Amino acid sequence: MLQIYNTLSRSKQLFKPIVPGKVKMYVCGMTVYDFCHIGHARVMIVFDMVVRWLRASGYEVIYVRNITDIDDKIINRAIENGEPISALTKRFIDAMHADSDELGLMHPDQEPRATDYIAKMQGMIGKLIENELAYQADDGDVNFAVRLFPNYGSLSGKSLDELNAGERVVISGGKRDPLDFALWKSAKPEEPVDTRWKSPWGEGRPGWHIECSAMSCELLGEHFDIHGGGADLQFPHHENEIAQSEGALYGKDRKLEDAPFVNYWMHNGHIRVNEEKMSKSLGNFFLIRDVLKSFDPEVLRFFMLKAHYRSPINYSDAQLEEARAGLVRLYTALAQVTLSQAVKAELTDLQNPWVMRFTQAMNDDFNTPEAIAVLFDLASEVNRTQGDEKLVLASTLQSLGGVLNFLQRDPTSFLQSGTKDEEGLCPAMIDEQIAARVAAKNAKDFAQADSIRKALLAQGIVLEDKPGGITEWRRA
Incomplete structure (x- = not known):
C-alpha cells in the first residue's frame, strides 16, 4: 500500500x-x-x-x-x-x-x-x-x-x-x-x-x-x-x-x-x-536548455531520481557523469539480448521478486533510490545468466525502468551516444579504426591491433569483441 x-x-x-x-x-x-x-x-x-x-x-x-x-x-x-x-x-x-x-x-x-x-x-x-x-x-x-x-x-x-x-x-x-x-x-x-x-x-x-x-x-x-x-x-x-x-x-x-x-x-x-542553495540571486543557477546541450535528457532525469525527491541534491557535471555511468551499466545489460522477443513484466505480478521489491520501494513514499537499486541488482543478474532466463530478466529490467521513464531506447544507440557537445570521435571514425584493427588482426599484427584498442580507450571508446568476429563499441 x-x-x-x-x-x-x-x-x-x-x-x-x-x-x-x-x-x-x-x-x-x-x-x-x-x-x-x-x-x-x-x-x-x-x-x-x-x-x-x-x-x-x-x-x-x-x-x-x-x-x-x-x-x-x-x-x-x-x-x-x-x-x-x-x-x-x-x-x-x-x-x-x-x-x-x-x-x-x-x-x-x-x-x-x-x-x-x-x-x-x-x-x-x-x-x-x-x-x-x-x-x-x-x-x-x-x-x-x-x-x-x-x-x-x-x-x-x-x-x-x-x-x-x-x-x-x-x-x-x-x-x-x-x-x-x-x-x-x-x-x-x-x-x-x-x-x-x-x-x-x-x-x-x-x-x-x-x-x-x-x-x-x-x-x-x-x-x-x-x-x-x-x-x-x-x-x-x-x-x-x-x-x-x-x-x-x-x-x-x-x-x-x-x-x-x-x-x-x-x-x-x-x-x-557547491553545497549552497541554487538561486538566481546568487547567480549559481543552470538553465535546462544549457544543461541539455551537454547531457542527454535521460541522464538528467536519472540524476534527479537517484536521490529521494525530498532530499536536497548537489548539482555538478561530475554528478551528471556519474548518472550517465549508471545508465551505461543498465543499458549494457539490456544490449545483451534482443528485447523485441521478450514478454513485458506486469507490475501486478507480485510473485515476481523483482517486481515485488520495486513496488515496495515505490510505495514507500516514492523511494526512487531504492527502486533504482533494484534495477542495478537486476542488471547484475542479467549479466550472470544465460538463455531464456536472461531474456526474461532483461525484459523485467526494461519494464520496471519504463515506469520511471528510463531504458526505453535502443541500447546500442544510447551506449554509442556521448555528451552532446563533445568533440570526440564520430561513429564513422570509430568504425574506420575498428576496421583497421580487424585488418591488423588478420595480418597477425597483434601489437598494432592492441595499440588501436588502447588509443580508442584513451578517447573514451570501449571495444567489445563478440562471437563470430564481431566487434561492438560504446562510449565509456
Whole structure:
C-alpha cells in the first residue's frame, strides 16, 4: 500500500484517495518571465514520476500544473524589455514546453493560466472579505488578515510569533500586520494597462498566492488529494493557500471535522550547487536548455531520481557523469539480448521478486533510490545468466525502468551516444579504426591491433569483441 510523507502531518501516511481509484493532484508551476532552470526541472521530473507511479498502480489521475502569467517579476521584465505582457509570457511558455518535451516528460492534464481565472480569484477575495478575513488597506490593496485565521502555521509547524515575513511577503504601510499578504494589488500609475483588471476594489491585479487557490479549486474542487511543489513554497505560499482556501470556504470558524483544502502536501528538496542553495540571486543557477546541450535528457532525469525527491541534491557535471555511468551499466545489460522477443513484466505480478521489491520501494513514499537499486541488482543478474532466463530478466529490467521513464531506447544507440557537445570521435571514425584493427588482426599484427584498442580507450571508446568476429563499441 502506498505511503506518502505528508508535510502537513510531518509523517508518512497511508494514501487514501477521496474517491477510491481516482487521484486529483495540483502542482505549483512556473512563473514565466525567464527560461526554466534545473530547479524547475526537478519539480517537473519529480511529479512526472509521481503521476507515472500512481497510474501504473491503477489510479485514474487528474494532474493539474498551473502557469503564473501575471506577477511582479513578469511586469518588471516586460517593462525592461518594452514589450506587452502577453508577448513575454507566450515566449517563455513556449520555451518551457520545449524544455519539458526535450526532457521527455508528460504534459499535465490541465495547465491553467492565472490570467484566465481573474473572475474566480475576485469571487474568492469577495468571500474572504465577507467572512471578515480580508480588508482593503489605505493603499488600495486587499490583504488577508493572517491573525484572524485560527489554523495559520499548520503547514510550517510554527506559531504566528515564530513566523517571519517570507521571501515573497512584501511588508507595506497598508498592512495591519507584517504577516498579512496581498490578495489584490492596486494598480500603480507607472504599470502598463495590460497588467490591470477592473474589480470592486479598483483596478489592479491578483496577488500571487490567491492564483493557485482559485485555479485548483475551480479545476479540482474545494477538497482534493495531493498538492505538490518545491520546498521553498511551503512557507509562505502554500501556508497562504491553505488559509485563503479554507477561509473562503469555512470562514473564521473552521471546525475539526471540516474537510481540509488538501489531504496530502508533497514538497521536493532544493537543488544545491557547491553545497549552497541554487538561486538566481546568487547567480549559481543552470538553465535546462544549457544543461541539455551537454547531457542527454535521460541522464538528467536519472540524476534527479537517484536521490529521494525530498532530499536536497548537489548539482555538478561530475554528478551528471556519474548518472550517465549508471545508465551505461543498465543499458549494457539490456544490449545483451534482443528485447523485441521478450514478454513485458506486469507490475501486478507480485510473485515476481523483482517486481515485488520495486513496488515496495515505490510505495514507500516514492523511494526512487531504492527502486533504482533494484534495477542495478537486476542488471547484475542479467549479466550472470544465460538463455531464456536472461531474456526474461532483461525484459523485467526494461519494464520496471519504463515506469520511471528510463531504458526505453535502443541500447546500442544510447551506449554509442556521448555528451552532446563533445568533440570526440564520430561513429564513422570509430568504425574506420575498428576496421583497421580487424585488418591488423588478420595480418597477425597483434601489437598494432592492441595499440588501436588502447588509443580508442584513451578517447573514451570501449571495444567489445563478440562471437563470430564481431566487434561492438560504446562510449565509456
